[in-house]
Every structure is written in structure tokens, then in C-alpha cells.
Amino acid sequence: MEIFFLNPKQLIAMRDYPPLHSPKAFVAYQKKFLAGEKVEPVVVIPSGLVIEHLKKNTDRFNTYRQELERFLDQHPLAAYFMLGGKHRSAAATILGLKIPCLVVHNDSDVNKIHALMADGKLKGVPSVGKDFEVTLSELEQHYFENKVFWSMDEKTKAMVDGGDISKIKTRRHKNENLY
Numbered sequence: 001m002e003i004f005f006l007n008p009k010q011l012i013a014m015r016d017y018p019p020l021h022s023p024k025a026f027v028a029y030q031k032k033f034l035a036g037e038k039v040e041p042v043v044v045i046p047s048g049l050v051i052e053h054l055k056k057n058t059d060r061f062n063t064y065r066q067e068l069e070r071f072l073d074q075h076p077l078a079a080y081f082m083l084g085g086k087h088r089s090a091a092a093t094i095l096g097l098k099i100p101c102l103v104v105h106n107d108s109d110v111n112k113i114h115a116l117m118a119d120g121k122l123k124g125v126p127s128v129g130k131d132f133e134v135t136l137s138e139l140e141q142h143y144f145e146n147k148v149f150w151s152m153d154e155k156t157k158a159m160v161d162g163g164d165i166s167k168i169k170t171r172r173h174k175n176e177n178l179y
Contacts, residue, residue, distance in 0.1 A: 001112050003041050005098035008152035009077045012047065013086065015146040017155055020164035022087060029091035039092070041100040042085030043113060043128055045139070047072075049105065050081045053136040054143065064147040071149035078151055081139060083128060086155065093156040094167055107132045 020026060032039050051068070054061050072078060080103065082089065092099045104110055110132050116122035129135040143149070150158075159165045 008093040011152040013152045013155040025087040043083045044080035
């Protein structure tokens with residue numbers, strides 16, 4: 001699968017903060033980025049596919065439809081829903097780097113993710129279900145329960161404002177050249 005490098009404003013992050021579950025993981029990813037090492041990509045789904053799925057359950061969708069529409073109107077760059085990876089994404093965001101991502105469109109892509117995981121080439125990728133439909137359903141459940149949308153850029157700012165991570169000034173590596 002091809003790795004894409006996306007800006008934090010392009011990513012719709014899950015509402016799983018606060019708290020930052022592992023400050024150690026954030027620091028470890030930050031160190032990997034600074035050392036110029038490859039960092040595992042974050043799995044994302046194009047927003048059009050997610051929204052199409054969200055609309056299937058009309059009653060549930062209507063409970064957060066206005067919030068999603070408002071978010072998308074205010075965030076025209078937001079084009080992908082994240083399936084986790086907040087520590088990696090926040091580390092890249094703080095360093096001013098683009099976030100390495102694998103884009104999932106269908107069952108074939110989900111199977112590729114599972115094969116990469118089985119081969120040990122991809123670790124720590126939560127929220128990828130047994131197939132694409134299950135993955136979308138788990139994402140829908142998250143938004144039905146939370147009814148809040150924010151970009152990875154906003155999520156990282158909240159982590160800084162909450163004191164869980166800090167901005168640093170340092171030499172940046174162009175991570176697109178690592179893969």
C-alpha cells in the first residue's frame with residue numbers, strides 16, 4: 001500500500017482526548033521523527049466514504065449531522081477520518097511534519113492492512129475491523145457516542161493547551177523522503 005503524507009488539517013481525529021493515554025508513546029514517536037526514522041503510518045478513510053456510511057442509519061446520523069456539517073463547512077481541508085494514531089500524529093504535528101497515512105477504501109485495503117499486521121510490518125493499528133463494513137461501523141459508533149468533530153491540528157492544540165504535550169523548536173526532517 002502506498003503511504004500518503006497528509007497535513008493535520010486534512011485529518012478528522014477521533015474524540016479520544018483527554019487524557020493522553022501514553023505520554024511515553026508521544027515522546028517515543030517524537031524522537032523517531034527527530035532521528036529521521038520511519039514511523040508507522042496512521043490508517044485513514046476518505047471522508048466521502050465515511051459520510052456515506054454514516055448516513056445509512058438516519059436516526060443516529062441526525063443526532064450529529066448538524067455538528068458534522070458545521071465542522072466540514074469550517075474545515076474545508078478535512079478529507080480523511082482517522083482510525084487512531086493520535087500519538088504519532090500529534091508528534092508529527094508538533095514538529096511541523098506531514099503525517100504518514102495509509103488510505104483504506106474497501107475490503108481489499110483492510111485485508112492488506114491485516115496482512116501487514118500479520119507479517120509484523122505494521123503494529124499498533126487499532127480500529128481496523130475484520131472488514132471494511134465493520135471498520136466503518138466502529139467509526140460510526142464512536143461519532144454517535146461523542147457527537148464532536150475536530151481536526152488533528154485542533155486536537156494537538158488541545159493537548160498542548162492541556163499541558164499533556166509541549167511545543168518544541170528543533171530541526172525538522174522531511175519525513176516524505178524516509179519511505
